[in-house]
Each structure stands twice: as C-alpha cells, then as structure tokens.
Amino acid sequence: MVGENMGVIQTIKNIFKRGVDGVNMSFAGKDIAKVTDHPKIGIDSREYDRIAENFKYYANLFPDVEYRTSFGHTQKREFKSLNVTKTASRRLASIIFNEKCKVTLNDIDEQKETSKELQTAIDFLDQTLYENNFYNLFELNLEKGIAAGGFAMRPYIDGDKIKISWIRADQFYPLRSNTNEVSECAIATKLVRTEGDTNYYYTLLEFHEWQNDKYVISNELYKSDNDSIVGKQVPLAIIYPDLAETVTLDGLKRPLFAYFRTPGANNKSLESPLGAGIVDNSKEILDTINTTHDQFAWEIQLGQRRVVVPAEFLKTDESHPPMFDTDQNVFAGVYGAENIGVKDITTPIRTIQYKDAISHLIKEFEVQVGLSVGSMNYADDGIKTATEIVSNNSMTYQTRSSYLTMVEKVINEMIHSIFELAGYKELFESGSPLFSINYDSYSVSVSFEDGLFVDRNQQLENDLKAVTAGVMPRKQFLIRNYNLNEEELAEWMEDLKNDAPEAGTDERRRQDALFDLGD
Numbered sequence: 001m002v003g004e005n006m007g008v009i010q011t012i013k014n015i016f017k018r019g020v021d022g023v024n025m026s027f028a029g030k031d032i033a034k035v036t037d038h039p040k041i042g043i044d045s046r047e048y049d050r051i052a053e054n055f056k057y058y059a060n061l062f063p064d065v066e067y068r069t070s071f072g073h074t075q076k077r078e079f080k081s082l083n084v085t086k087t088a089s090r091r092l093a094s095i096i097f098n099e100k101c102k103v104t105l106n107d108i109d110e111q112k113e114t115s116k117e118l119q120t121a122i123d124f125l126d127q128t129l130y131e132n133n134f135y136n137l138f139e140l141n142l143e144k145g146i147a148a149g150g151f152a153m154r155p156y157i158d159g160d161k162i163k164i165s166w167i168r169a170d171q172f173y174p175l176r177s178n179t180n181e182v183s184e185c186a187i188a189t190k191l192v193r194t195e196g197d198t199n200y201y202y203t204l205l206e207f208h209e210w211q212n213d214k215y216v217i218s219n220e221l222y223k224s225d226n227d228s229i230v231g232k233q234v235p236l237a238i239i240y241p242d243l244a245e246t247v248t249l250d251g252l253k254r255p256l257f258a259y260f261r262t263p264g265a266n267n268k269s270l271e272s273p274l275g276a277g278i279v280d281n282s283k284e285i286l287d288t289i290n291t292t293h294d295q296f297a298w299e300i301q302l303g304q305r306r307v308v309v310p311a312e313f314l315k316t317d318e319s320h321p322p323m324f325d326t327d328q329n330v331f332a333g334v335y336g337a338e339n340i341g342v343k344d345i346t347t348p349i350r351t352i353q354y355k356d357a358i359s360h361l362i363k364e365f366e367v368q369v370g371l372s373v374g375s376m377n378y379a380d381d382g383i384k385t386a387t388e389i390v391s392n393n394s395m396t397y398q399t400r401s402s403y404l405t406m407v408e409k410v411i412n413e414m415i416h417s418i419f420e421l422a423g424y425k426e427l428f429e430s431g432s433p434l435f436s437i438n439y440d441s442y443s444v445s446v447s448f449e450d451g452l453f454v455d456r457n458q459q460l461e462n463d464l465k466a467v468t469a470g471v472m473p474r475k476q477f478l479i480r481n482y483n484l485n486e487e488e489l490a491e492w493m494e495d496l497k498n499d500a501p502e503a504g505t506d507e508r509r510r511q512d513a514l515f516d517l518g519d
Helices: 009-016 046-059 084-096 116-131 134-148 283-302 351-369 395-422 456-468 474-482 486-498 506-515
Strands: 065-068 074-077 102-107 150-158 161-167 172-174 185-195 198-211 214-224 231-234 246-250 258-261 307-310 331-334 442-447
Touching (some): 046 134, 084 134, 084 283, 084 351, 102 116, 116 395, 134 150, 134 395, 150 395, 258 395, 283 351, 395 442
Parallel strands (some): 307 331
Antiparallel strands (some): 172 185, 198 214, 214 231, 214 246
C-alpha cells in the first residue's frame, strides 16, 4: 500500500507543518533575478519571454499609438486592436471541452462488469470533480493554455478533501523532461504584501523531484521590492508558517501534477518540453489585423462631419448670442475663408475596403491556428452557423482531434495523481486513506460531447447498419444524416414512393425494407 514505509502520523504532521519557532531569522539564501536563474531550472529563459508575450496578445495589451497632428505636435492615443487571440482561444476551448464532457473509470479488463469497488471509486471521483468545478475550470484554463502553449494541474489536500490547483504556462518550469513528458517541475506562485509604505513581492517556488525513487517536494520563498525581480530567499514562515521546507513521499508511481501541452512541435525551441501557443506562429498576421482595425477605428473617429465656415460666423458676444447649439462640433471656423462660404469637407469612410481587408486577414489567421475558414468571419446575413462551418474532414475537426488526444492524456494523468494522493494514508489526520484503489486496476475514460464534430461518412455507415438491423427508425436516419425538418422529410418520403421501382421487384423490396415505403 502506498505510504506504508512512512513514519507515524504525528511525524508526518511535523514534517508538513513547521511553525515560526523553528525559523532561523539569520537565514542566508539564494538571490536570483528570474526564476530561470535558479540552479535547479535549466530551461531557456527565452521560452518564458515568449509566453509572457503570448499573454499580452491574449489580454489585448498593446502600447498607445504615437502620431503627429496637422500642426506637427506629437500625440498619443489608444491602440484600437481586435482581440482575435482571445476569440480564437475561446472558440477552440469550447469545441474541444465543455461541461457536457464526462470523465469516468473503467475496469482494466473491459470484458468485466463494473465491480462494487470500481463503482465506489467512480462515485468518489465524481464528487471530487464536482467539488472542484472541474468541467468549467478545465475549459477556462484550456482557453489560456491554447493561447500560451500549455497549463498544469496539481491535486492537493485540503482537510479531508482533494482540491485541484490550476497552474498557468508562465508559472510552470520543467526540471527533468524530454520533449514528450515532464516528470519534475517547479511551480511559481506570487503574491504582494504591503509593509509600511513599500510593496514587497513574494515568490514561492515549489519543486517536485524524484530522488532515489522517492518523490520529494521542497519549497523556497523569495522576497523583492521590485516586481520584475524574484529577489532574495527568505524563511518560509514569513508568509507560510505551516509549510514544510521538504516533504518526502515513498511509493508513488507518478508525479503529483499533470502538464497539458498543445499538440504539435514547439518550432520556437525544438528541444523544449513546453508547447507553442496559437500566438507564436501568428504574430505577423495578428499585428496586421490589429493595425488594420486600429486604422479603421481611427478613420471612423476622424470621419465625423466637418463643415468649414468663415471664422467670423462663430464669433459671439453679449449682443450677438449664438443662434445654434453650442455643444455641436460640426462647424470649423477658418480665417480668410470669406470667399469660400460654407463648405462640407467631410471625408468618406472606407468601410467596404477595411471590411474586406479584415475579413481576408482573419481567414489567414484561421488557417494559421487550425480553424475552418469562416469560423470567425461574418457571412452576409450574420455569423455562420456550426453546420455551415463544420464538414467531414474539415480543418476544425482535424485540429480538435489533435487537441483531444492531449486533453485525454492530461486528464488520465491527473486522475491517477488524485487517487495516488487520496491513497496516501499518512497525509490525513485520521490515519486512513481518503480512498484506496490499486493503481493498475482501472483505466480513465473521457467522453467528449462531439455535437456536429463527427465524421459524416462514418455516421452514415453506422446509421445505415442500425436501420438494416432494425434498431433505428428510417425517418430518424434521414433526419440525422440529411438535416431534414418534418416538412422536408414528408416530401422526401413521398418522392421516394413515387420514384420507387415496380412493386414485386427485388429493388422495390430492398427500398421497402430500408425506408418503409410499402403501403
């Protein structure tokens, strides 16, 4: 049983909890500028510069635009970008995973019926996922992971419950890994505390490592008065008085975390175990979309009506009060324009040109990120429906299939980590495991809500077999595979009757059997 080689309960409690009394206030620790400067972390710091840039695009954070006025003065204005990064990440996340998906357990021997023990495990898992709002939060974190290249999950104990911590791509640092698996990591958690008139920035580094087949979790705390620098190592008890510096767990078969990486190679760093987000290979087209949209928005702002009149027309005093609404800004007074009179100088807004340009650029972006062309575009009569976008072997379908492989893998790993943690009896005050099940006695099954994302040819073939076997109504076959409404179905059935071969022939008997055309 996992954890049987550990000491008694009180010993474990003492390992996990260390009070302020045990702190050496003359603590002398490391001083680092970036998390990647830590000697245990060997990954290229440029990977995290890339991730930080990805999150800027996702959050739509761009600097103001500098421009020169007609009088030669330099001014700044807000950059009016079009946040297609967020839109694409959200759309992909929603078609990959949503609250209709279902995670369950199966016996490792698929021929066996679900045992009582396994059903109890399923009930425990369902309750744990429900208490963690798993289905909603997974979709939310998947969205951010798609933009940045990945995310991680870590189960932990809270009282007598298993909770799940969600870790962004910029908080997760692999220690030992290959390009497919991450078996050791550091997790960075930051917080701000005001002391006097100064803000101090604390960074907790939680290391997960394997040492001599034992799983070691160690914690280090750093403090800085500069939010861009990790700072100097300080005692844990300053912020986390109950957190141990080191915990050693024996008997685990896998890490107590699970890392999701986006499918496909990371072409920005070929040896990196981190995934590449949708921003990484789309920055040029994203910049072009944002710049074009900004120009369009600025042209609309400048395109309001302007009427030039002689400056004298706008002069007023007590004897000559204004005879028009003084809040309007249509009229522009010009000196020396007495001979011009009143002239409309409003410039037309190039709506069609900008609309066509943005539409074309978005199509390029859709191809870059693996969405079917039209997924984010507007048709002439409004946004396209899923039926119009999704077809058999469409790009969206193929992209979704690639993501599902990685999603299923990370959920499988996370569920196994949950049961490993739940079975470690020494971690609970009762001295009994929260739940115990053999690691190799079950498999994890993830049922995805496919909706329209199905292989149409495969569905047609399977439904035809079901009709022939007599387990699917003929009318349902036509509705499912040809998207007919009741009126169209009636017309089809009537046409099939009229076009049917002569009664008594083999062809007629075949059609009668398939579509119930007989009287």
